[in-house]
Structure formats: C-alpha cells, structure tokens
Amino acid sequence: MPFIQFTGLSGAGKSTLANQVKKALTQKGHQVEVIDGDVFRQTLCKDLGFSKEDRHENIRRLSFVASLLSNHGIIVIVAAINPYDKVREEMREKYQAKTVWINCELETLQERDTKGLYRRAALPEGHPEKLHNLTGIGDTYEIPPNPDLIIHSHLENIEESSQKLINFILNL
Numbered sequence: 001m002p003f004i005q006f007t008g009l010s011g012a013g014k015s016t017l018a019n020q021v022k023k024a025l026t027q028k029g030h031q032v033e034v035i036d037g038d039v040f041r042q043t044l045c046k047d048l049g050f051s052k053e054d055r056h057e058n059i060r061r062l063s064f065v066a067s068l069l070s071n072h073g074i075i076v077i078v079a080a081i082n083p084y085d086k087v088r089e090e091m092r093e094k095y096q097a098k099t100v101w102i103n104c105e106l107e108t109l110q111e112r113d114t115k116g117l118y119r120r121a122a123l124p125e126g127h128p129e130k131l132h133n134l135t136g137i138g139d140t141y142e143i144p145p146n147p148d149l150i151i152h153s154h155l156e157n158i159e160e161s162s163q164k165l166i167n168f169i170l171n172l
C-alpha cells in the first residue's frame with residue numbers, strides 16, 4: 001500500500017491535508033493512517049530535539065512505523081517537516097516512500113502563524129522566547145529536487161489541495 005512522505009515547513013498544511021485525505025479516503029472504504037511529526041514528538045519521539053541528527057532519527061522512527069502499517073494494507077501518510085533530502089531519499093530507497101512537497105511561500109506562513117513560531121523566530125536576539133532553529137528561518141530546509149507531487153498551499157484552498165492528493169494517491 002502507498003507510503004507517502006510529506007515534506008514542508010511548519011504551517012504549510014501537512015496536518016490539515018493529511019487529515020482531510022484520511023477522512024475522504026476512509027469514507028471511500030480505504031484504511032488510512034496519519035503519522036504526524038508534531039504528535040509523535042509527544043510520545044515515541046519525546047526524547048528528540050531539532051538538531052540535524054535528531055530530525056534524522058525522528059524520520060527514521062516515523063518511517064519504520066509507517067512501513068509496518070503499509071505492509072499490512074494501510075495507506076500511510078507521514079506528515080513531518082522532513083527537511084533533509086538525503087533522509088527523504090533514504091526512505092524512498094528503503095520503503096519506496098513517495099515524496100509530496102507541501103509548498104507554501106514564507107510570507108503566507110508568517111501571516112498564518114497558527115502556532116506563533118514565526119513570531120518567536122523574528123524576536124530580537126536575547127529575548128527569552130526567541131526561537132533560533134525554526135526550519136526555513138534559522139535552520140535548514142532543503143527543497144525537494146524531484147518530488148512525486150507538489151502542492152502549493154498558498155495558491156489553493158484546502159479542498160483543491162486535498163483533491164489533488166486524493167487523485168495522486170488513488171493512482172499510485
């Protein structure tokens with residue numbers, strides 16, 4: 001069954017779209033599981049931070065779980081930032097994961113700022129709430145050079161983006 005790895009910055013729409021797709025495909029009789037980076041960081045990956053090594057380890061763990069589910073007939077979406085191309089490629093080779101880039105321009109992300117992370121990243125040096133290593137601002141995000149699908153969430157509404165994803169998944 002398909003194993004889809006999303007990649008994209010915080011606020012790009014990974015969780016929203018993964019859950020929308022899950023809802024729609026479940027209604028059509030498919031079994032779907034969403035493995036959300038933000039959620040797993042509170043449980044299985046609680047010990048991990050945001051260094052390059054920890055982000056790598058995070059994706060390895062999420063993908064291992066995803067591969068088990070996928071082998072048992074479940075469509076799996078790993079919805080994490082997944083910022084490094086080498087790691088995404090590793091998952092493609094190991095588990096045949098398809099890569100979907102949830103792209104969103106930075107200006108829109110800063111306007112959405114649903115979790116307040118972009119505001120915190122923009123605070124002056126020395127501020128106690130300053131976030132230094134936010135992906136795409138103070139930390140690396142490697143644009144996927146050859147994704148299997150690109151969603152431009154700043155140009156589409158949720159319905160349009162979800163429909164593209166559903167068509168993509170059902171044609172895999």
Ligand SMILES: Nc1ncnc2c1ncn2[C@@H]1O[C@H](COP(=O)(O)OS(=O)(=O)O)[C@@H](OP(=O)(O)O)[C@H]1O
Binds near residue numbers: 036054080082115131
């Ligand atoms: N420094 C920094 N950089 C990026 N993200 C941060 C950071 N600190 C906390 N958060 C929150 O952690 C969520 C990202 O976790 P992921 O597991 O998806 O990240 S990664 O794939 O291991 O890079 C991310 O969730 P999403 O907003 O859903 O992407 C953030 O809420």
Ligand SMILES: Nc1ncnc2c1ncn2[C@@H]1O[C@H](COP(=O)(O)OP(=O)(O)O)[C@@H](O)[C@H]1O
Binds near residue numbers: 008011114
């Ligand atoms: N086309 C779109 N696809 C996904 N989310 C969108 C889209 N347009 C606007 N949004 C909004 O962007 C935000 C994305 O947040 P979220 O799904 O939590 O992102 P992420 O999981 O990537 O951090 C939501 O508030 C959602 O309503």
